[in-house]
Structures are given as structure tokens and as C-alpha cells.
Amino acid sequence: MSDIIVHDATIITLDQSDRIIKRGTIRVSGNRITAVAPTTSADQRSEAAHVIDAEGKIAIPGLIDTHRHTDFALVQGLFSDLGGAELLKEALALYHTAESTLGKSFFEAAWGFACLRQLSHGVTTVNAMDFTPAIGAEAIGQAGLRGVIGPEIADFLKPKSGQEQLRDARRFIERYHGAFDGRVLASIAPGGEVGCSRDVWRGVAELRDDYPELRLHTHLYDSPAAETMAAGSGADDPITLLEQFGLLDDRTLLTHLLHADRRDARRIAEAGAHVVHCPTVYSYFQAGEQAWFPLPALREHGANVVLGLDDPFWFDCWDLFQEAKHARLLANFEYRAQQWSSYDLLKMLTIDAARALGLDDQIGSLKPGKRADLLLIDIDSPRHQPISNLPAALTNTVTAGDVETVVVDGELLVDGGTVKAMDVEAVQTTAEHERERLQQNAGWETSISGSRPPETSILRRVSPRPLIRAMKHWGQGSVNEFFQ
Ligand SMILES: [Zn+2]
Numbered sequence: 115m116s117d118i119i120v121h122d123a124t125i126i127t128l129d130q131s132d133r134i135i136k137r138g139t140i141r142v143s144g145n146r147i148t149a150v151a152p153t154t155s156a157d158q159r160s161e162a163a164h165v166i167d168a169e170g171k172i173a174i175p176g177l178i179d180t181h182r183h184t185d186f187a188l189v190q191g192l193f194s195d196l197g198g199a200e201l202l203k204e205a206l207a208l209y210h211t212a213e214s215t216l217g218k219s220f221f222e223a224a225w226g227f228a229c230l231r232q233l234s235h236g237v238t239t240v241n242a243m244d245f246t247p248a249i250g251a252e253a254i255g256q257a258g259l260r261g262v263i264g265p266e267i268a269d270f271l272k273p274k275s276g277q278e279q280l281r282d283a284r285r286f287i288e289r290y291h292g293a294f295d296g297r298v299l300a301s302i303a304p305g306g307e308v309g310c311s312r313d314v315w316r317g318v319a320e321l322r323d324d325y326p327e328l329r330l331h332t333h334l335y336d337s338p339a340a341e342t343m344a345a346g347s348g349a350d351d352p353i354t355l356l357e358q359f360g361l362l363d364d365r366t367l368l369t370h371l372l373h374a375d376r377r378d379a380r381r382i383a384e385a386g387a388h389v390v391h392c393p394t395v396y397s398y399f400q401a402g403e404q405a406w407f408p409l410p411a412l413r414e415h416g417a418n419v420v421l422g423l424d425d426p427f428w429f430d431c432w433d434l435f436q437e438a439k440h441a442r443l444l445a446n447f448e449y450r451a452q453q454w455s456s457y458d459l460l461k462m463l464t465i466d467a468a469r470a471l472g473l474d475d476q477i478g479s480l481k482p483g484k485r486a487d488l489l490l491i492d493i494d495s496p497r498h499q500p501i502s503n504l505p506a507a508l509t510n511t512v513t514a515g516d517v518e519t520v521v522v523d524g525e526l527l528v529d530g531g532t533v534k535a536m537d538v539e540a541v542q543t544t545a546e547h548e549r550e551r552l553q554q555n556a557g558w559e560t561s562i563s564g565s566r567p568p569e570t571s572i573l574r575r576v577s578p579r580p581l582i583r584a585m586k587h588w589g590q591g592s593v594n595e596f597f598q
Pocket of ligand 1: 181182183333369424425
């Protein structure tokens, strides 16, 4: 007998034949999908632990956020009205002080809050890069979600030495890769050419040799000084840096590429590496010289481009449908209309994202044999009806607020709008408490109408030592000048 039967849904399967079933049934047994087919009268009368009449709803695979940081999710609202440069300073100040002044409870609350946001936005899988990966693995695992989690390794951004960070990463991989019935996986996550010394890249290559099944997840070309920084590590450019260590292949995810050019795009595509684009964060906080990633060249050479929210708490929105919409509008603005079709965008949030993570045989489409990660979206309202073009509706008018039901690995985590997988009140209360501690300790002034950062100079709030090392490596001037 099935555990879950969803009948009479409009199913967008995202399978190889791009099948859309107007009135269909999905059967789930244990953690797997066992059938996806047009609804029969027998389906409507079937018995199961959960029978969901999905008339007026769309079923799609769970959404996949392919690049996110979570440690500081509780800053939501603090940064909303800051400019890019100011935000970077304030973020750095928090990153340097939170661990010692706020401690573990702050990060536990942040991950709990993030899991709740994820559940309520239909994000069933996240590809995270964080400084508190073990807390994240526990939170994601216990919330019933799926996550690929990389301990961020960056000796220029963290006081701990590169070697210590590499050892921590190895311990994390040993402990958590495949945990929670395989819902939690580890990745190898060097911060990027900005944050890592050549020694760290060498250690990353060793980790990769020891764990070839893991994804490599990194930032690349997110700064106009990317080439200078790669030169500091002895390479002509960031792509060459990865090539020198054997890190550029189809197990690699490169995030941002804002300052990459057509030639870089060709090299990335030819190596089979995947590209993660995060359009909202970079347009919300445009800092410095305007740049955008080389989409036409990436497409021309056949690169797999997917989407991530990055730091959604900086711009207060965890909605991947909106992220897809922003991706399209900004790409059209930069490169002319029709860069992506609506269906392309849906694939980027599901099956293409699963492929980037090496999980396309498990998730990303609704197909018998796959793990049961799916959403039901309520479109039976005057806001949406009548609908004639479903992919267009999903990427233009539907929002995460329309997600009604969330299933991950065969478990009903959100049922008809009610979150079952977490104690919502406890998560909210803890998040509020920790957020108050953050404000008291970091000196922010906040009220319901907005937030103001502390007036004390950042140089009096952070330890300059890692910054001085980084400046030297990047060939930049003094720390004082940098923070003028
Ligand atoms: Zn990032």
C-alpha cells in the first residue's frame, strides 16, 4: 500500500520527456515515488496513510537552492537598507565577533530559522556553504530536509589557520556525509580566490583526492580584483588556479562569475563545471563597478547554469520563484530579451540543480524510483485562475506563498499550509531571543521601522590580523584605506 497518494493534481514532471499531466496521481511508498500517471477512478478511492485530493493544485519537484549561507540568517532586516560597501563592512564585523560574543545558541537559532523559512518556501534541498556546518547538518537532518553542506574553508576570512580548517572539514565529512538516511551530504567548500591561500587550495586538492564522490563548491570571479587575488596564489587567473590543482571538472560548482569573460565561460563549459547564478543579492546591493556573468557565452558552450539565493537574509526574501523571475528580467536587461524560457527556469530550480549536485538520479523530477521530494502549489484562487500557460504562471505570478504542501523523502513536512516537521512557535521564540542578544552585543539600533548600524568604527570592532594578511596577499593598500 502507498503511504501518500496525491490525486487529481496538474503534474509538471520535469522528466526527460517534459511531461505535464493535466489530472494526475503520484503514489509514494516509503521514501520513493512509485507511480506518476493520469488519475483513474481507482486512485480516487485508494487508501493510504495520506490521501490528498489535489484538484486545483500543481505538483512539481521540490525546489533546490544551489548556493546559500546560513550562519547569519538572524540578521534578516538589519541590512535591508544599507548600500553594498556598508553592508560588507557590517557583515565582516559580525562575522568576526559573533562566535565569541554570541556563541553556539546564536547559530543553532539561525539554522532553525533557516529551516523554517526553507520549509515554508518549498525549498526541499539546499547546497550550503557555512562556518557552522555541524549545527547545519543537525538542523537540516532533524527538520526532515535535504542538504549538501560544505564547511567553508577560507584562511583569509577566519582567524583559524588553513590547516586547522582543512582538518575540521575532514572531520565534518567523516561524520556527516550520508547522515540522516542520506539526506545530509558533505561538499568540499573553499571560499574562493578571495578567501583562500595557495596552501589551502593544495589541501583542498588532497581532500578531493580522498573523497572523489563529493562536490566541490566555491565562489569564483565575484570581485573585480579576482585576477589579482589569483595571482597572489601563483596563477594567471582564477580558472587557471583551479586547473592547476585539478579542481575544474563536472563535480565542481562555481558561484557568481560576475567578472568572468567569454573565454572563461568557454573553459568552464568545456570542463563540464556547473555555474550558480545569484541575481538578487548582487542587484540588491550593487557595490562598485557594474558587472554581470557571461550568460550568452555560457549558454553557447552548453554550461549548466542554476540558481541560488546566496544570503537571502540580506535582502529578506527566500523565494526561489522570485529568484527565477529576477534571473530572467536581469538577464534580459543585460543581454536582450528571451535569454531563458519559463520552462528553462523551472528546470534550473529542479532537475538542472539536481544535476549540478550530482543528485539527478535521486531528485529533481517526478518519476517512479526517485526519492519523493515534491510540492503542491495552490492555484485555485482568483489571483491565479484562469491559467493558460503553467510554466509562465509559475515563473511570473506564483510565489512561495502559494506552496501548500511539502514532501521530502516521502515525509509530509508541510501539510495544507501547516508546518508539521518543526515546532514553529519554539523556532520563532528562539530566533527572536537570539536576535535580541545580537542587537545588544553588536550595538545595532533597531525598531519596527528600520535598523541603524553602530557608529563605532569597524576597526575598533574587529581583529585586524586576518585582514592584514588578506590585504598583503591581494596586493592591496592598508586596512585603514580599505575601510575608509
Ligand atoms: Zn556565497
